[in-house]
Amino acid sequence: MAAGLVVPAAIQAESGAEAMHGAGELPVLPRNVATATSMATRNLGKTGYKVGIFSLGGQAALEQPKNEEVAVAIVERAIDLGINYIDTAAQYGGEGRWSQKNIGQVMKRRRKEVYLASKTHDHTRDGSLRLLEESLKLLNTDHLDAWQLLHVSSQADVDQIFAKGGAIEALQRAKEQKMVRFAGVTGHAEPGVLMQCLERYSFDTILMALNAADKYQKSFAEKLLPMAVEKQMGIIGMKIPARGRILASWQPPAKSSWEGPATGPGVLWMKEALYFTLSHPVSTVIVGCDTVAQLEESVQLAREFTPLTNEQMVVMEKKTEPIAKQALFFRNWS
Numbered sequence: 263m264a265a266g267l268v269v270p271a272a273i274q275a276e277s278g279a280e281a282m283h284g285a286g287e288l289p290v291l292p293r294n295v296a297t298a299t300s301m302a303t304r305n306l307g308k309t310g311y312k313v314g315i316f317s318l319g320g321q322a323a324l325e326q327p328k329n330e331e332v333a334v335a336i337v338e339r340a341i342d343l344g345i346n347y348i349d350t351a352a353q354y355g356g357e358g359r360w361s362q363k364n365i366g367q368v369m370k371r372r373r374k375e376v377y378l379a380s381k382t383h384d385h386t387r388d389g390s391l392r393l394l395e396e397s398l399k400l401l402n403t404d405h406l407d408a409w410q411l412l413h414v415s416s417q418a419d420v421d422q423i424f425a426k427g428g429a430i431e432a433l434q435r436a437k438e439q440k441m442v443r444f445a446g447v448t449g450h451a452e453p454g455v456l457m458q459c460l461e462r463y464s465f466d467t468i469l470m471a472l473n474a475a476d477k478y479q480k481s482f483a484e485k486l487l488p489m490a491v492e493k494q495m496g497i498i499g500m501k502i503p504a505r506g507r508i509l510a511s512w513q514p515p516a517k518s519s520w521e522g523p524a525t526g527p528g529v530l531w532m533k534e535a536l537y538f539t540l541s542h543p544v545s546t547v548i549v550g551c552d553t554v555a556q557l558e559e560s561v562q563l564a565r566e567f568t569p570l571t572n573e574q575m576v577v578m579e580k581k582t583e584p585i586a587k588q589a590l591f592f593r594n595w596s
Contacts, residue, residue: 288405288440292346294375300344301564306545307496309444309466311377311407313347313546316536316564318557319500320350322550325361332553333364339554341368341375343561349469349498349548350401351381351412352393362400369402379408379467381448382429385422390432394441408467409436410446411459415594420458430463450501450592453486460489467496469548471592473504474530474538474578478586479593483542491543499539499547501592504528508535508582508589524588529581533563538578541570 291311297303303312318324318340324333337348354361362380369378380397382390398404411429414420423429436442445463449456450471459465468490470482477483490497506512508528530538539547551557570578582589 286440288443289374291443292374292377292407294341294344294346296342296344297346298344300561302567304545305496306347306377307467308494309496311496313377313496314345314564315540315546315567316345316561317347317349317498317546317548318345319548319550320348320354320361320365323552324350324364324550325355327355327358327360329360330364330367333360334367335554336551336557337365337368338372340551340557340561341372343558345561346375347377347379347498347546347548349379351383351410352397353381353383353412359396359400362397366401366403373403377407378403379410379446379469380406381410381412382432383412385411385419385429387427387429387431387435390429391435394432394436398441405440406436406442408444408446409433409442410448410467410469412448413451414447414449414455414459415451416455420455420462423459424462433463444496446496448500450482451480451594453480453482453484456482456486457489460493460495464493465495467498467545469498469500471501471590472499472539472542472544473502473508473582473589474535474575475504475508475582475586475589477579478583479590479595487542497544499542499544500549502535502539502547502549503532504589504591507591508585524591525585528585528589530578532560534578536560536563537567537570538575540564540567541575 297314301314303314306313350361350365382393384390384393433445444466446467447459447465448469472482503509508530510527512528514524
């Protein structure tokens with residue numbers, strides 16, 4: 263653990279989450295036998311896990327209310343295709359917790375085949391431990407392979423997380439109690455804020471927004487990514503298609519959505535967007551899928567992946583400049 267944070271060996275929490283898993287050993291790391299022949303794998307930092315370069319995100323169809331038939335089919339097919347990392351969060355799907363519920367339907371039978379990552383959006387110790395208890399029940403498991411701090415985006419977030427009674431104590435407690443194998447942090451708005459987190463705690467993984475427009479607003483690739491590489495972290499890329507907004511096939515909705523205004527289609531195809539991010543030193547990328555067909559297309563692209571040249575990447579960056587604001591709707595622009 264980095265200097266500047268002292269977490270007591272035995273943190274007292276009011277949540278009952280710690281009783282859900284004893285202090286025994288965690289099971290061996292998951293193994294999907296289809297992964298090795300499906301796509302390239304990379305080290306997930308120092309975790310000892312070999313992760314496929316394409317992983318399944320828990321948003322899109324998976325977080326939609328009362329969409330179990332479609333969502334479960336996507337998760338089942340993902341594992342069949344060799345995906346061995348699935349990401350979700352307590353916040354995905356709103357109060358209904360649809361993402362965790364849908365993934366949990368498959369985890370009843372196939373938990374040993376995938377590295378399962380979830381997140382807490384609560385910045386307090388006790389609130390996070392309550393979310394963990396609920397998450398384990400919904401996901402039909404007694405442990406997570408990774409538990410992450412969701413969307414750390416401001417100095418206020420950092421201050422609360424690392425204060426006495428903050429969420430970092432929950433992560434430490436969950437690891438000690440063998441409810442969680444590894445700890446991670448996530449974000450897509452402010453690279454400097456995430457760098458502070460990496461300086462203050464020895465996180466195992468980081469989930470960061472990294473797409474072809476990255477350089478145009480608060481770049482994550484400039485300083486945050488090298489820092490994570492130096493610390494030998496597992497690095498997971500996200501926001502590759504920017505909820506479709508970076509793609510030439512995307513059409514703006516009739517009404518502006520919560521992501522903010524967009525003037526028109528993007529400029530890249532999914533292959534370009536995916537290969538741009540995979541050509542960086544990331545372990546894997548997560549993408550949410552709306553259909554099984556969309557999932558299959560992405561896995562096929564991952565299977566055929568070869569790294570882009572620097573010249574090709576520069577061309578893609580230049581193409582995204584006119585649509586940078588819609589491709590980076592998740593960054594702080596103020």
